[in-house]
Amino acid sequence: MIINNDTIIKDSDPRIRQVSQPVSLPLSKEDEDLLRQMFKYVVDSTDEELAEKENLRPAVGISAIQLGIPKQLTAVYFEDVDKNGEPVTREFMLANPHIVSSSLQKAYLKGGEGCLSVEEEHEGYVVRSARIKVKAFDLIRNSEVEIRARGYLAIVLQHEIDHFSGILFYDRINAEDPFKEIEGAMTI
Ligand code: CO
Numbered sequence: 296m297i298i299n300n301d302t303i304i305k306d307s308d309p310r311i312r313q314v315s316q317p318v319s320l321p322l323s324k325e326d327e328d329l330l331r332q333m334f335k336y337v338v339d340s341t342d343e344e345l346a347e348k349e350n351l352r353p354a355v356g357i358s359a360i361q362l363g364i365p366k367q368l369t370a371v372y373f374e375d376v377d378k379n380g381e382p383v384t385r386e387f388m389l390a391n392p393h394i395v396s397s398s399l400q401k402a403y404l405k406g407g408e409g410c411l412s413v414e415e416e417h418e419g420y421v422v423r424s425a426r427i428k429v430k431a432f433d434l435i436r437n438s439e440v441e442i443r444a445r446g447y448l449a450i451v452l453q454h455e456i457d458h459f460s461g462i463l464f465y466d467r468i469n470a471e472d473p474f475k476e477i478e479g480a481m482t483i
Contacts, residue, residue: 296329296362298336299350303361303411311412312461315358315365317391320432326368330388330434333357334370341372354411356451358458361412367391369455375447385448387440392431392456395441397424402481404450408464417465419473423453425481447483 296302304311318326340351355373359366371387402425407418426445429452433440444452454464469475 300352304363305412310363313365315360315367315459317367330368334388337372356455358455360458367459388434389431392429394427396428398426400425401477404483419468421464421467
């Protein structure tokens with residue numbers, strides 16, 4: 296399957312609202328190939344030249360439903376800094392990721408969120424949990440993992456896991472007051 300900005304489904308397509316189902320483990324060859332291709336998309340999309348040549352929109356994550364496939368698969372890749380300020384690459388190829396706990400404290404990106412399936416801008420704060428714990432099978436590490444995420448990684452994982460429920464980031468923006476201050480929230 297070719298993954299590019301033409302094959303990624305947009306929010307005008309009702310399939311983006313479909314609920315995704317868990318996949319069986321160990322992964323089938325088909326699911327494993329799909330997940331690897333999704334990951335490759337995200338990695339390649341950050342290479343300006345490749346992105347231009349292959350019609351890739353830059354992204355930090357993608358979920359299978361964005362290809363019209365309702366399976367709980369998501370790939371994430373971006374450069375980050377850890378809590379000591381050291382550079383770290385966040386990379387995951389996740390099957391069946393699910394949030395097992397989340398902080399009461401909220402967080403949002405000051406600049407708002409974007410999505411490969413959303414072409415228009417939707418301004419406003421997308422309010423999420425500041426810290427989450429996610430359990431999943433990770434194909435990169437070839438094992439079950441428990442991810443303790445905070446800050447940007449927590450936002451990205453919540454965005455991707457929302458896709459499994461057919462939820463898009465702008466569903467979480469306060470329609471009456473998109474930039475309403477959230478008390479005690481972490482801004483990123
Ligand atoms: Co998205």
